[in-house]
Amino acid sequence: MRRLEMNMRAFPAFSAFRPLSRTTPRLLPLVGAFAAAAAFALPAQAQSIDAGRQKAEEVCAACHGKDGNTPIDPSYPKLAGQYQDYLEHSLLDYKHDRRKNPIMGAQAKPLSRADIRNVAAYYASLPGTVSNHADRIGR
């Protein structure tokens, strides 16, 4: 016990482990407030693959293919099975002109933050042929 207290003094981060009785009562309302805020905030953050599918069929499928894996031009990427966070990042870059492409800039600009999240979740959920496993090279 004494050793633990010494450690607390040496490393303030350890103080989180100090006996609960002293700090808990004062912090309880705060913890409650955070929990409530998180409960409200979470649904706004959640993605919807179904909403993504709808948006994708309106906006993306004509060029990237209905399955997200058969683009109409070989210089367009396959999206099916790509990482969700990478797709999101790409669309945000197009939207804000950090990635310059006249076609994709025009497609991405009207998309809301939620549209982008949903569309990315939808394409990431589709079975694809892109990979980062070296044994898939040349197949």
Next chain:
Amino acid sequence: MIEKRMVAAGFAAVMLLPCLAVAQGASQGAAPAQDQQAVQGNAEAGRAKNSMCIGCHEIPGYKSSFPSVYHVPRIIGQNARYIESALREYRNRDRNHPTMTAVAEGLSDRDIADLAAYYGSK
């Protein structure tokens, strides 16, 4: 008198040099645009040029950590023509990612075509 003439000739030559350089630069600048169509990628050659790619793109789940954290894309089996255009965009700075710009700046049109052939699908 002769010396004076030589100095004048030298001066003229020095003044003309930048013009020549500009003309040469313009003709060099035009060349890659023609090559762009001509270069056919060779997957076997690409295999020997991928040392800068494997540390990120061949590690499942790998995330780039700078400037923001997200998974590096899956490029194996991606359209070869798309991989080519992506590398060109990084090289031209139409697409900005510090690591990828640095890698792409070191690649010739041939290197890009070879790597696209190696990683991409036809």
